[in-house]
Structures are given as structure tokens and as C-alpha cells.
Amino acid sequence: MEKGVPIRAISRAIAALKAINRQGSLTMMEIARAAEVPYPTACRLVQTLVYEGLVEQEPDRKRYRPTAMVQSLAYGFQDDDRLVEIARPHIVSLTRRIGWPISIASRVGRNMMLRDSTHANTALTFERYYPGFTLPVLDSASGKLSMAYTPDEERETLLRWMKVSQEVDPEYLKAARAGLNVERIRSQGYAVQGRNHHNLTPGKTASIAVPIFLGEHFKAAMTVIFFASAMKPEAALDRYLDDLKGTAETISAELTQAAALNQR
Missing domain, CATH: 3.30.450.40 (GAF domain)
Structure with a gap:
């Protein structure tokens, strides 16, 4: 692998998480469009994010939203105001x-x-x-x-x-x-x-x-x-x-x- 080449799967997962976090709630099709990935890929990415506790499916709706766990990604970051x-x-x-x-x-x-x-x-x-x-x-x-x-x-x-x-x-x-x-x-x-x-x-x-x-x-x-x-x-x-x-x-x-x- 070429040195410094990003791992596409991780980039796509981050793109999906950013889209969900930015909009608050998205359907799987909306996630696929926002992350610019095929629908089956979006499904796998969301399943992984759900497994990791960063995303959850809304009750009685086929929409996905971020969980409180996403806040853990900001631990250790101190913005310089x-x-x-x-x-x-x-x-x-x-x-x-x-x-x-x-x-x-x-x-x-x-x-x-x-x-x-x-x-x-x-x-x-x-x-x-x-x-x-x-x-x-x-x-x-x-x-x-x-x-x-x-x-x-x-x-x-x-x-x-x-x-x-x-x-x-x-x-x-x-x-x-x-x-x-x-x-x-x-x-x-x-x-x-x-x-x-x-x-x-x-x-x-x-x-x-x-x-x-x-x-x-x-x-x-x-x-x-x-x-x-x-x-x-x-x-x-x-x-x-x-x-x-x-x-x-x-x-x-x-x-x-x-x-x-x-x-x-």
C-alpha cells in the first residue's frame, strides 16, 4: 500500500457519521446520497455505526440518528477560543x-x-x-x-x-x-x-x-x-x-x- 493513502472504508464511515450528525436524522437513502456511496455500502456502514453505539434507529421509523456516544469523539479536544x-x-x-x-x-x-x-x-x-x-x-x-x-x-x-x-x-x-x-x-x-x-x-x-x-x-x-x-x-x-x-x-x-x- 502506498504510504499515506487513506483507507476508503474509514473515510466513507466518517462521511456517513458526519452526515447523520449534521442533519440529526436521515433515512438510509439520504445517508447514501450524503456520503456518496452505493445503498448497500451505506447499509453496511450504518450497521457498523449502530454496533459501535454511535448511531441508532429511531423507534418505529426507518431513520437513523446520532447517539450521545458521538460526544465521546470530542474528548481530549480543547478548542482554542x-x-x-x-x-x-x-x-x-x-x-x-x-x-x-x-x-x-x-x-x-x-x-x-x-x-x-x-x-x-x-x-x-x-x-x-x-x-x-x-x-x-x-x-x-x-x-x-x-x-x-x-x-x-x-x-x-x-x-x-x-x-x-x-x-x-x-x-x-x-x-x-x-x-x-x-x-x-x-x-x-x-x-x-x-x-x-x-x-x-x-x-x-x-x-x-x-x-x-x-x-x-x-x-x-x-x-x-x-x-x-x-x-x-x-x-x-x-x-x-x-x-x-x-x-x-x-x-x-x-x-x-x-x-x-x-x-x-
Whole structure:
């Protein structure tokens, strides 16, 4: 077996569990569609999850729901809320200055997960986004930025997993990988997504992401999201990049200082 290749059965089981946990209750057919597996495979996966006590069938209904046992999967994980606590006043202030919503996202596996946003603080948005919303790393400004700052070996491993998992179209993956100019993103200190196709309003917004650091290590992406019809990314860079970088640098400095004080 090739080193670093994910086990498909485990990936599928996790996909099924995530779908059930996210929706709260699903039929077997809905689980199969959500996990993108054949119906017989979904049956075997759910039977295994039921056996392990993570999923149960609802009484008198052919629907499946998560049990309290899923909470055990979070034991030992301590989320660092310091990032959101420190960044929140700064991104709210930035939104007041420029009008557009700002988000903070960090990479979780092959997705970028929203940690906080100011979509609720401005009328210049099509939708409101809340913590937990995910975006693909290869088709979002925050994801491209995160991939650029990910250590080379880890990035290559992630790309290899995406290739062998067959969950991403090979041609798309090839094109996205070719378009991921790591050195340019690092040298410029930002990443751009001309059209956001994997959000709640596909194709209607564009975005620019800048890095937040903890010391010398990339911690999260701070992103401004604007209407694609309102301005081109080049114009948005001219107007907002300095303010974006300045805000991110302030958050980085406060985050690093807070971490240092916590270690004393």
C-alpha cells in the first residue's frame, strides 16, 4: 500500500457519521446520497455505526440518528477560543470601516472551517454564515492561503490523499494544483478567489484572504467577501489590502502576546 493513502472504508464511515450528525436524522437513502456511496455500502456502514453505539434507529421509523456516544469523539479536544476572542473586535471594526463582511477560518482536514464572521453586522451580504460552515481548500481564498502556508510535506500528503480518495475530480484537482502558486501567495501575503462557487450563493461573491499568525506559524485566514458584480478583485486589492493586512497583523501580535503570557 502506498504510504499515506487513506483507507476508503474509514473515510466513507466518517462521511456517513458526519452526515447523520449534521442533519440529526436521515433515512438510509439520504445517508447514501450524503456520503456518496452505493445503498448497500451505506447499509453496511450504518450497521457498523449502530454496533459501535454511535448511531441508532429511531423507534418505529426507518431513520437513523446520532447517539450521545458521538460526544465521546470530542474528548481530549480543547478548542482554542483565544483566536475568536481576540479577532472579534478587530473584524467588527474593519467591517464598519469598509462595509464588507469579514470571516476567520482555519483548516480542518481538506476543508476550511469558519470560526467567526461579521456577515450579521452588515447589509452588504447575500447570506449569513455561522461557525462550522466549511469551504474546500482548493476553491476558496482562505483555503489557497492555508495551503500555501502549510508545510510542504504536509501539503503534498493532503493533495495525494485527495487524489487517491477519488472524491475530487482528477482534472479539477490537476488544474487546482497547477494554479496553487505557493511562492507567489507567500511573497504577496494574500490569496484571491475570483468567484466563490462553494458557498450559499455560488458565483455571486469574490474574496481576498490574508494570514493570521501565532508567532511564526500560520494560524488562520482572515477573508473579506464582496459582491463579484460590485468590483473586480484588482480594485478590491487596491482599496482594502493594506487595511486587511494591518488588521491581521494586529490580531497576530495580540494572539502571540496572549499565548506568551499564558505560558508564564
